Amino acid sequence: MKTRTLLYALLVLTFSCNDDKKAEPTTPKYVEELHSYAKPNASVIKHLDLNIDVDFDKQIIDGVASYTIENNNATEIVLDAKFLNIASVEADGQNTEFELGAFDEQLGQALTIKISEDTKTVAVHYQTTSKTEALQWLNPQQTADKTHPFLFTQGQAILTRSWIPIQDSPQIRITYNATVKVPSELMAVMSAQNPKQKTADGVYKFTMKQPISPYLMALAVGDLEYKAVSQRTGVYAEKSMIDKAHSEFSDMEKMVVAAENLYGAYDWEQFDVIVLPPSFPFGGMENPRLTFATPTVIAGDKSLTSLIAHELAHSWSGNLVTNATWNDFWLNEGFTVYFEVRIMEALYGKDRANMIALIGRQDLEEEVEGFKDEPEMTKLKLDLSDKNPDDGMNSIAYDKGYLFLRTLEETVGREKFDAFLKGYFKTNAFSTVTTEGFIDYLNTNLLEPNSIDFNVNEWVYESGVPENQAKIVSDKFNNAERILNEFIANKAVDVSKTKDWTTQEWVYFIRNFPETITTEDLERFDKAFNFTNSSNSHIAMVWYEQAINHDYHGNNVDQNIEDFLIRVGRRWYVSTLFKAYKRNDKVDEALAIYKKSRPNYHSVTANTIDEMLGYNE
Template sequence: MAKPADPSSVANADVFEPTHYHCDFDIVFEEKRVSGTERLTVKKRVEHEANELVLDSHDIDVKQILVDDDGIPLKFDIRPFTKYGSALHISLPESLRRRDELTLVITFVAGSGNAFDWLKKEQTAGKKLPYLYTQGQSVLNRTFFPCFDSPAVKSTWSATVKIAAEFNVVMSASHWTPSVKLPDGRLEYRFDMKISVPVYLVALAAGDIVSAPIGPRSRVWTEPCMLDKAQNEFDGVTEEYIKTGERLFGPYVWDRYDLLVMPPSFPYGGMENPCLTFVTPTLLVGDRSLTDVVMHEISHSWFGNLVTNGSWSEFYLNEGFTMYAQRRICTELLGKDYTCLEAATGIALLKRDLEHLEPNLTRLRVILSPDVDPDDTYCETPYEKGFCFVSYLRSLTDSDETFDAFLRAYVQKFQYKSVLSDDLFKFFFEYFPHLKGVESTEGFEFSRWLDTPGSPPYYPDLSAGESLTKPAEKLAAYWLGKLPEEEKPDVGALEKWPTYQKLHFLDQLLVEVSVPAQTLATLATTYPFISGTHNAEIRLRWSQITIKGNYTDDFFNVKAFLLSQGKQKYTIPIYRELVNGSAEAKKLALEAYEETKNLIHAQVRERIERLLDDMKK
């Protein structure tokens, strides 16, 4: 099994393991402050004496640490570790060094770290109340509360939250207790997560939040002004996705599956916080065409949340398996042809990413050190190259159903645990002993998959989707002037195509060095439903195409898209094109950033600033 050693964490998880966190949080919006009292119970892993407990902590003001049962104060100090973390060293007196288990009470004040996104009411959809949400992945929850901030370490947790009565609070917990009114008029909420999880999956949101049912074990939460739209988008399909996942991968163990539609600044398409997935409002397009994001986040219920990568260096164990699981669910519900079409758009994203990523980030097993912030390694590699690797493993077996059975057994074997690639490979050959030796097949060595930078050695066969991909490719060839007039396709057919077929068409334009601005002007006139769409996936690609072609007449649309949302997957590629584009594009990059820098998440802001700094050199 995965060892707790983690270059991104300074906690001494080789000596202690947490068994439960309980935190009492008090949220004060006016001061952007979260006061906390944490009761941390740990068990000793070693037989010898332990002189100190070391926790991950960053941008937290630790006030006091006591021994829970007798109130003895403990000495502590905070030491440097990395730019994204500090080490909280807690000295243990001789009377505690031989204890197998102890509970500490840590009093602290937080709220300024990168786990927190405090939004003014003007930054919300309803503009009624300010809003707070936390984001833990990858290593941000060390700014939320002192902890073992490593995916290799799992524990149960519980929390109470005190807050002013006008706010509602939700958390990523399996059990929620109705709020109670306190003597001072505020409300107190109680949450319990009874399943062990790594701390990056602890999440909180507070604001003007209401909910509606979308299935027998699911609700959607959002601001009131978006509730009807969100309910219509997700009602029914959520349970359909869960049931299909259960049939393929085993029982859904988390009791509830709720969705929280976030404010526009949320940096991800979705964050798989257990029992309460956070999703971007860009999914609310009215036709359910982007609900595959929910399919993806539900798939994390087995791959990522239940079986977790033991190190951020092997993030593909979360995301590559989840991409494969998502596409298995998609195949079962929407057919092989549509799934292959969707997968083709993912592979296209990977190929574009590989053009500019540094070599280390194109490995499945990224080289990490304390100097490398895991959040800086975010890219398509663990998702799509990881999907290619899992698809390769599937190709070694005789059918989808055989590999489904393996995945069920894999989940059963490693549920509630964290794993490394060695654990996966060992179990793979235990399950398929007749395949022993394929790990050394020339050109497809498992070590090459994990450690060699660049393109995957294998791409899955997507030919089943050609009835959808070929027309899109032919139409793109026509617009690029690569078809004779007598082979002209039906130019108007595009309007009736499903979203992913439109995306595949745009992907063919995007691989060109540039499409002439005059051609883009004609495209915009011919296809106003492309240039004027509210669908974020289409807007991303159209924005990239217009920047590369320097179609300045549409730059106002690019800017509007950047102002409307803060999703990392959309924002970073657009800025990358802008800073490498014309003088007008570079100017737009500076203008857009100046207008959005206080609205977007800190993670995204830091990445944009690096791109702008490189542009100015």
């Protein structure tokens, strides 16, 4: 009797425990996303088959996006769409109901598609429109060769939804295949396996077998040529640019080797760069296998190629291990700046690496000052509720993030820190990470095992820059500052003292002009060094800023600034100069130029300057 009672009690306890286990809530795979309508914990896309026609006459993309989905017994799947015409939708090959929700200026619309609990595929037939923000259609005069039109996309942060209906959250990673039809005289390339030559019929097929976040979906179409640097690196550009680009980026293979020596194998097989027309809004965009780059980095002396090192570093920090949400953006960029500086140190020495880091430190000081009325925006972990994720893409994420990691490195020692980072990339490969997930990993794998007390929460969750920050020193910058003061004091310039200066030294020299500098000093410098006509875009940009700040009008500088702003669409450069006009109460001058330059800008740049200058078409 006792035995039966005991057995019965054990059975009841066993089933009770099982029931308790069933009752336990499961942890959602995807975290809450402020900037996407998608509900991936219910139904999520896993693979995309894209079949599109690129129509330059109508300036639209027309086609179908077919998705393989993971369905957790859901009766609907929600995609993001913005400025798209949705013609029809299918679920498992059969027409199904769909609805476009209310339009939001930042997020676009929720595309809600009716499915059954066992639906495995969804296909959306759609067209882009004239308002599509990701696409920039360029006429021949806006290209380098001026013979054929050009198209490129820019998806980061949440613009992919404006050229493909998609679940546009960085934590949703997908593989994709694409068939793209373009005019036969043009070539199409994507963030995927790419052709090296034009096809006869203008049809191109692409495969991306590694899962990537939607913001890394990218397409460019133009009269392109390819030139290899090594078996796994090379450049695409228009004919008139291909040799310049190849020469400028000839260290690409060395950069890949240096990166692999630091943090493990390059997992994307190919690392190519396409040089786009000058309206491209960023210095570079790290689209997997094919970095998009601005021609403003081609200086003729490889002095601005740290940008290529930066985009390469994203192959680990950003593309391989991705910020889960845009509130965690610093995980992409802070790590990448740190990695970029390490690559540059490995190839060109500590002096050059420290100069790059110090220029970033100056940028950080200016950014913190600019946010003095919004100190919460100087935190690494952001709260971008009701904000465009673009608002967090600034020096805080890049340079405060870098400084945090460099301070960690100097605290624990480089050998331990390198081992930690290598393990972090390997452990989290092809996945996404939140700030909290990174901090847990940091504590478990670096700080606690080494009994290190570090103010992580202050760095990540509080405003400003903590006092325990790495001190970055450059003897070359100290020398540049000494020479600057000497030239001003003596009212004379000795050009022999600046012989063989790097771009970084010139930038530091110009950026550190005192507030009291006179137009006579500026004229003297311009006569000696011809800054106004510099072919180096970074030097020209910082010089033009100083000309605006100090009312210097010599050497036809006003016309050169206008020409620069009309020709170059790189948002950093453009916003720096328009900000200088605004800061110096010259908004009318700025608007006069902007009305001419705006048609050449991608929406990313135009939206920033519209808001800055209060411009309405």
